[in-house]
Amino acid sequence: MLKSGAASAVITPELGTQIQGAGIPDQPALSVRDELEANALFLSDGNTPVLLVSCDIGSLQSEFVAAARAEMAEASDLPERSIIITCTHTHSAPSVHKTNYLKPIEHGFLDDLREHLTNLAVEATQVARPAMVGWGLGEARLGYNRRCCWANGSHSMYNPEGREDFTGLEGPDDPSHLALFACDTDGAPLAVLYNNAAHPTAFYGQNVFSADFPGAARENLREELGDIPVLFLNGAQGDICRNLSIPGQGQRFSAEQSVLHYGHVAAGETMRLFHETVLRDDVSLGHCYEDLSLPVQLPDPQRLEWARSVLERMDSGEDIRGMEGILAWGAVSLQDAFAEDPVDSVAIHALRLGDVALVTQPFELFCQFGLDIKRRSPTDLIGVCSLADGHGGYCPTMYGIIGGGYSGEPIQWRRFSPDAGYRVADEACRLLHSVWAKRSG
Numbered sequence: 170m171l172k173s174g175a176a177s178a179v180i181t182p183e184l185g186t187q188i189q190g191a192g193i194p195d196q197p198a199l200s201v202r203d204e205l206e207a208n209a210l211f212l213s214d215g216n217t218p219v220l221l222v223s224c225d226i227g228s229l230q231s232e233f234v235a236a237a238r239a240e241m242a243e244a245s246d247l248p249e250r251s252i253i254i255t256c257t258h259t260h261s262a263p264s265v266h267k268t269n270y271l272k273p274i275e276h277g278f279l280d281d282l283r284e285h286l287t288n289l290a291v292e293a294t295q296v297a298r299p300a301m302v303g304w305g306l307g308e309a310r311l312g313y314n315r316r317c318c319w320a321n322g323s324h325s326m327y328n329p330e331g332r333e334d335f336t337g338l339e340g341p342d343d344p345s346h347l348a349l350f351a352c353d354t355d356g357a358p359l360a361v362l363y364n365n366a367a368h369p370t371a372f373y374g375q376n377v378f379s380a381d382f383p384g385a386a387r388e389n390l391r392e393e394l395g396d397i398p399v400l401f402l403n404g405a406q407g408d409i410c411r412n413l414s415i416p417g418q419g420q421r422f423s424a425e426q427s428v429l430h431y432g433h434v435a436a437g438e439t440m441r442l443f444h445e446t447v448l449r450d451d452v453s454l455g456h457c458y459e460d461l462s463l464p465v466q467l468p469d470p471q472r473l474e475w476a477r478s479v480l481e482r483m484d485s486g487e488d489i490r491g492m493e494g495i496l497a498w499g500a501v502s503l504q505d506a507f508a509e510d511p512v513d514s515v516a517i518h519a520l521r522l523g524d525v526a527l528v529t530q531p532f533e534l535f536c537q538f539g540l541d542i543k544r545r546s547p548t549d550l551i552g553v554c555s556l557a558d559g560h561g562g563y564c565p566t567m568y569g570i571i572g573g574g575y576s577g578e579p580i581q582w583r584r585f586s587p588d589a590g591y592r593v594a595d596e597a598c599r600l601l602h603s604v605w606a607k608r609s610g
Contacts, residue, residue, distance in 0.1 A: 171450055173351040174211040174297030175360035175398040178285045180225065181205045181378055182278045187264040189227040190374055192491045194271035202372070202379040205262055207285055208398040210351060210360045211293040212522065217454040218247055219520060220290060221362065222254045223400035225380040226262045229254065231531065231559025237283045241290035250458060252290065253518055253529055256556040257401050261372040261379040266560060268582065270480055270498040300359060301352050301450045304525045305442030306550050309346040309434050311367035311382070314338045314536065315410035316569060324572025328414045338415065339568050340408050340537050342366065347552040348442040349525060356448060358394045363439050364552030366404030366536055368411060371427040385432025386439070393440055402554040405539025407532065407563045407576060452523035455604040458516060461596050464586040465511035466579045468500040476500035492575060499580025506581065513584065516558040517593065519600035525550045528597045529557035532564040538590045545598040547605040564590040
């Protein structure tokens, strides 16, 4: 029989902790809009255990995830690779990933987080009980493609004010909304998990901690379903933003409006699916994974020379903020980390729960790759989940590589070769069909 357990923990650190926002070297949190959380869902059919964790953090490095996963496995007696740690990608969480040359990493927060995650693993497995699950696939628009194309052949992440040579958006978006519900044998909810492609950036550049719209959605869902864990697994969102980038079109939300609007949209569609779901207790689990080795693309010598000169100016006291400093540090740190061995490994997981499939990978995949994986999936009930088991950075399509700009050119968090996304999609689909065949035979 299927068993399930779930747990939540508040992970908000003390005020004064630096916020992740890449372009601002000194950004301490001065207030808390809403609490940051880690939420865990444990599932087991007696043969295959899986523990999914969703953290209100921008991203986590693979080295941290590996260490945390090992501690969680030892404390909970779970197989280490059955634990998958994901991030919602809120941009209003502590600085844990070096995307700014001058901003420190909050190692104290990471130490506390590792302890929180270990406790979550223990609690979620200890409270596991016979359970039923249900699911549904709907649609909720939480974002739009943000890569703008220009008449000169270049592409950029957003549409700057006043520019008139706009020739269209580079890629698609994906409003599909997958929800999974774990309930006890009486039908009372134990936990909710949902997946959609979005970029929670409402308070970027502000001195406030917030889980962004996933926090608002969580609050809304708890009002309806009780004080239960709610997991948001972000989708293929590397080229997605919260406002439409086409000139003269789309509503422009303020930060607070954005959080409330998208929180209601996400919670509303999740609740609609909950009311329509059919709960089952006879489903089985399948799980497989692969550590995929991929070549790294280093910056070209001219770009590297420019980047080092920018960092020298910053060292001399020049106040360089925004994209110039971000790209310079991204190029230099990429070169320093991978010049001697330009290869890295990423983890890809395929899960099956009844008719539902989840693919997890550590990238900010461009949306087209998520659609490709879904199109080739053995089931329509599929979620493609990003920022899992580390941070592989942006993974652009060839359009993004050719167009360049932020998330297109080589930096530490866009470090893999131009074919990386296509190879990830291939491997994800191979794993999906493998786990489907095992459970169908």
